[in-house]
Amino acid sequence: MEKVFEIYIKTTPERLWEAITDEQTRQKYNFGVGVSSDWAPGSRYESVHPQAGISIAEGENLEVEPPRRLVQSFTALWSDQVKDEGPSRVTWEIEPVGSSCRLTVTHDQLREGANDELFGGWPMILSGLKTLLESGELLDTPGSLRYSGASADAE
Amino acid sequence: MDEVFKALADPSRRTLLDALFERDGQTLSELEARLPMTRFGVMKHLKVLEGARLVTSKRRGREKLHFLNPVPIRLIHNRWVSKYAEPWATGLSELKKDIETKEQPHGESV
Numbered sequence: 001m002e003k004v005f006e007i008y009i010k011t012t013p014e015r016l017w018e019a020i021t022d023e024q025t026r027q028k029y030n031f032g033v034g035v036s037s038d039w040a041p042g043s044r045y046e047s048v049h050p051q052a053g054i055s056i057a058e059g060e061n062l063e064v065e066p067p068r069r070l071v072q073s074f075t076a077l078w079s080d081q082v083k084d085e086g087p088s089r090v091t092w093e094i095e096p097v098g099s100s101c102r103l104t105v106t107h108d109q110l111r112e113g114a115n116d117e118l119f120g121g122w123p124m125i126l127s128g129l130k131t132l133l134e135s136g137e138l139l140d141t142p143g144s145l146r147y148s149g150a151s152a153d154a155e
Numbered sequence: 156m157d158e159v160f161k162a163l164a165d166p167s168r169r170t171l172l173d174a175l176f177e178r179d180g181q182t183l184s185e186l187e188a189r190l191p192m193t194r195f196g197v198m199k200h201l202k203v204l205e206g207a208r209l210v211t212s213k214r215r216g217r218e219k220l221h222f223l224n225p226v227p228i229r230l231i232h233n234r235w236v237s238k239y240a241e242p243w244a245t246g247l248s249e250l251k252k253d254i255e256t257k258e259q260p261h262g263e264s265v
Contacts, residue, residue, distance in 0.1 A: 123229035
């Protein structure tokens with residue numbers, strides 16, 4: 001099964017690449033969860049929830065071509081049900097269009113009828129990424145820090 | 156955003172989105188076979204949906220596969236619905252704090 005998500009964001013490919021690969025920035029729109037890696041092709045990455053200290057996802061960086069293309073294997077770890085789904089693949093593609101970028105996230109190599117938790121969060125994550133890059137503001141939408149419990153703890 | 160509402164205003168286009176929601180990544184021929192629409196009708200409606208970014212397509216060899224892209228609907232949700240969800244989130248995080256404070260009999264409130 002394959003899912004495709006597309007969004008236009010008024011930013012540069014370089015800023016978009018950084019927002020996807022920088023751990024602190026990623027936390028702001030990715031349910032409070034960052035991603036850490038050295039981003040070398042073939043390296044591993046992992047996403048750990050900073051408050052709960054539990055691993056949310058992990059995988060390998062299969063192709064790393066900044067600032068245009070990132071292909072990762074993706075294994076969800078947040079529950080036994082999603083762990084049972086095994087690895088799938090996520091491809092990030094950045095294409096400049098005028099003064100904006102088209103960002104396409106393709107989530108494929110999913111089992112037919114796969115648990116929709118695996119890919120159901122993408123619209124929230126991508127819309128949050130758009131708001132962050134276009135307004136520079138800390139978000140209060142689902143998928144943002146507020147919904148991860150992080151900002152509530154910080155207050 | 157006008158394009159999204161315009162695209163969603165037509166029942167045939169909503170049926171097309173339903174068909175893609177059910178099974179993503181279909182070709183024009185597959186959609187035509189499943190829906191009570193002519194090939195021309197499906198093409199015309201897909202064009203409007205693609206213009207509104209509600210449908211995105213990928214070439215796979217000689218085939219063009221169509222995918223439902225829910226992101227524009229999420230942006231509409233964020234603009235209005237999320238603003239109403241905000242007090243709930245705040246309320247719940249305060250409830251969490253409240254309960255956690257009370258659960259520690261000798262704990263000092265943070």
